[in-house]
Amino acid sequence: MSTITTGVYSRTYRQDFLLRRTWLERARLALVLLAIAVAPFLLSVYWLEVATQIAIAAIGAIGLNILVGFTGQISLGQGGFLAVGAFTAGLTAIHTGLNPLAGVALAGVVGAVVGGFFGLPALRLKGLYLAIATLASQVIITWSIIHLSFLGAAEPLAIVEPATVFGWTVSGTWEWFWVIAAFAAVAAVLATNLFRTGVGRAFVAIRDQDIAAEAVGVNVAGYKILAFALSSAFAGVAGALTAYRDTFLTWESFTFEISILYLAMIIVGGLGSVSGAIYGAAFIIGLQAFLQELGGNLQGSFPSVQENLPAIQQIIFGLTIVLFLIFEPRGLARIWQRSKDYLRLWPFRY
Amino acid sequence: MDIFVQLTVAGLSDGAILALAALGFVIVYKASGVINFAQGHFLLIGAYVLFAAIVDWGLHWVLGVLVAVLVAVTLGLVVERLVLRPLVGQPVISVIMVTIGLTYILLGIVLLAWGSTPLALPAFIPSDTVGILGAEVGENRLWAIGLVVVALIGFGLFFQRSRQGIAMRAVADDQQAALAMGISVRRVFALAWILAGVSAVGAGMLLANLTSVSLDLASFGLLVFPVVILGGLDSVLGVVVGGALIGLLRQYSAFYLDRELSEIRIGGIAENGITGTAELVPYVALVLILLVKPYGLFGQHRIERV
Numbered sequence: 001m002s003t004i005t006t007g008v009y010s011r012t013y014r015q016d017f018l019l020r021r022t023w024l025e026r027a028r029l030a031l032v033l034l035a036i037a038v039a040p041f042l043l044s045v046y047w048l049e050v051a052t053q054i055a056i057a058a059i060g061a062i063g064l065n066i067l068v069g070f071t072g073q074i075s076l077g078q079g080g081f082l083a084v085g086a087f088t089a090g091l092t093a094i095h096t097g098l099n100p101l102a103g104v105a106l107a108g109v110v111g112a113v114v115g116g117f118f119g120l121p122a123l124r125l126k127g128l129y130l131a132i133a134t135l136a137s138q139v140i141i142t143w144s145i146i147h148l149s150f151l152g153a154a155e156p157l158a159i160v161e162p163a164t165v166f167g168w169t170v171s172g173t174w175e176w177f178w179v180i181a182a183f184a185a186v187a188a189v190l191a192t193n194l195f196r197t198g199v200g201r202a203f204v205a206i207r208d209q210d211i212a213a214e215a216v217g218v219n220v221a222g223y224k225i226l227a228f229a230l231s232s233a234f235a236g237v238a239g240a241l242t243a244y245r246d247t248f249l250t251w252e253s254f255t256f257e258i259s260i261l262y263l264a265m266i267i268v269g270g271l272g273s274v275s276g277a278i279y280g281a282a283f284i285i286g287l288q289a290f291l292q293e294l295g296g297n298l299q300g301s302f303p304s305v306q307e308n309l310p311a312i313q314q315i316i317f318g319l320t321i322v323l324f325l326i327f328e329p330r331g332l333a334r335i336w337q338r339s340k341d342y343l344r345l346w347p348f349r350y
Numbered sequence: 351m352d353i354f355v356q357l358t359v360a361g362l363s364d365g366a367i368l369a370l371a372a373l374g375f376v377i378v379y380k381a382s383g384v385i386n387f388a389q390g391h392f393l394l395i396g397a398y399v400l401f402a403a404i405v406d407w408g409l410h411w412v413l414g415v416l417v418a419v420l421v422a423v424t425l426g427l428v429v430e431r432l433v434l435r436p437l438v439g440q441p442v443i444s445v446i447m448v449t450i451g452l453t454y455i456l457l458g459i460v461l462l463a464w465g466s467t468p469l470a471l472p473a474f475i476p477s478d479t480v481g482i483l484g485a486e487v488g489e490n491r492l493w494a495i496g497l498v499v500v501a502l503i504g505f506g507l508f509f510q511r512s513r514q515g516i517a518m519r520a521v522a523d524d525q526q527a528a529l530a531m532g533i534s535v536r537r538v539f540a541l542a543w544i545l546a547g548v549s550a551v552g553a554g555m556l557l558a559n560l561t562s563v564s565l566d567l568a569s570f571g572l573l574v575f576p577v578v579i580l581g582g583l584d585s586v587l588g589v590v591v592g593g594a595l596i597g598l599l600r601q602y603s604a605f606y607l608d609r610e611l612s613e614i615r616i617g618g619i620a621e622n623g624i625t626g627t628a629e630l631v632p633y634v635a636l637v638l639i640l641l642v643k644p645y646g647l648f649g650q651h652r653i654e655r656v
Contacts, residue, residue: 318454
């Protein structure tokens with residue numbers, strides 16, 4: 001809510017159900033949809049690839065935000081759950097030739113089951129202990145991929161069959177962008193609506209004060225597991241989309257660093273905000289792509305920059321996290337909100 | 351029997367180094383309740399600074415160690431003052447993430463200064479082999495165990511006898527009461543980070559001496575988590591026991607478990623046998639301990655509803 005909105009006044013139930021209330025909000029939504037629709041015609045192939053990656057990351061980040069931002073359970077294992085989804089989809093594509101849509105759904109379900117299983121420590125543990133338990137889940141999942149032969153065992157898994165849905169083969173950068181953007185949009189709508197239901201409210205209650213939540217009848221243990229399962233289901237879908245798009249799977253895309261990357265997205269974007277997760281995904285992936293491109297451009301004039309690019313990327317990434325936490329712990333979502341307020345009230349401060 | 355002795359010595363020396371690194375972690379956690387994910391990267395800094403001092407600047411190794419300790423003190427102070435202090439009172443996730451952010455900055459600095467190729471540290475601890483119970487073991491491993499024991503006794507004396515050490519224990523016990531007694535909690539926090547830096551850098555130097563100076567030292571540092579969870583997050587005794595247990599578990603599983611499992615053929619799942627269990631076992635132990643005894647072997651039990 002912004003500063004001058006003093007409340008939400010609805011006169012009918014229909015009004016109360018609306019996600020977008022003002023014409024400005026609807027206009028903005030239309031603009032975003034238009035931008036997604038025309039993006040393939042305006043962006044270069046490189047940036048279109050980046051936009052696709054952002055859309056995939058947004059799905060995973062929204063999922064992680066359900067767990068970390070809304071339910072308050074820290075997870076350092078999102079990379080592992082992405083891997084679960086990706087390898088589930090990869091194996092179904094290779095061994096069964098199932099419809100990719102079914103593969104994605106299956107990846108979501110398997111992700112949810114595995115996530116729920118690794119969420120079990122949440123029944124006895126809180127905060128720091130839980131974070132370390134999820135770190136273990138990440139290590140265990142990565143280890144399994146490297147050392148068990150049916151998961152490829154160190155060699156990349158290749159999906160030969162192109163993704164074909166009802167006779168339409170998804171191919172080319174722009175088709176993939178639209179497909180994945182559609183998935184991301186569905187994920188965003190699902191997550192937004194989740195927090196208008198009792199389940200979502202229960203999650204937020206657990207985050208804010210778990211004892212009070214239990215006192216008012218929230219099944220804390222059950223909802224914690226559910227939050228883990230839901231979050232991993234989103235991760236599973238994101239992983240499956242990566243698998244079908246890249247047709248090439250290795251454990252290296254799902255390391256502990258990836259888990260950190262996703263945590264960074266929701267911290268930079270804003271904990272406990274669906275749109276924040278999307279901003280964060282765009283910011284982090286975009287920043288990496290930008291630095292990559294910058295390094296490529298500087299190759300001629302400053303060879304030393306190109307040489308040290310990995311190191312510089314690490315430092316900038318670390319600084320981004322640290323500075324956001326120190327100066328704007330509520331992330332880009334909060335900055336966006338503040339700048340809107342500033343514009344609306346201009347020239348007055350408040 | 352030979353192999354068993356060798357594995358035990360290797361495991362104990364690994365464990366001793368882990369215990370030293372984990373000690374700094376526990377000190378910070380006890381004093382300020384911060385989980386320091388950057389402990390592994392402090393290890394890295396220690397090893398690389400020692401390398402720079404000895405090889406690049408040609409200093410004697412005693413001076414090199416002094417330089418590394420000095421860097422550790424500065425690092426601890428700077429991190430506490432600039433990064434952790436603004437976040438006092440913030441949620442757990444912020445504090446965890448800020449130390450993770452720190453790991454990237456430290457890693458980037460190491461990459462900038464020394465690149466990613468492993469470097470060989472000239473041996474400054476004798477590395478001949480000696481016979482124990484008929485087995486040949488590296489002398490440097492025995493030295494590592496001995497030095498860590500000395501360091502742990504030093505830390506123990508500091509906490510038992512010195513004014514600052516007792517102040518730190520007071521803060522760990524009850525921050526409000528310590529404040530009321532006129533103890534500067536800020537100084538205790540700073541001191542905790544300095545000690546964390548020094549212990550990690552010490553561990554890094556010993557580890558670099560056993561293996562090589564490389565970025566893998568940081569992933570070895572990640573093993574402090576199984577150690578502290580096994581021993582109990584806030585227990586100094588637990589660090590020693592947990593370190594030894596994890597060190598031994600790793601070495602034994604690298605040999606015995608791999609030997610057994612690499613013979614197993616499970617059609618479709620593990621056609622070529624299973625190897626590399628040493629990477630997995632510490633974390634499986636971690637999960638089991640968390641499920642069975644969440645506060646570790648020696649950790650303080652807190653009664654809270656989850």
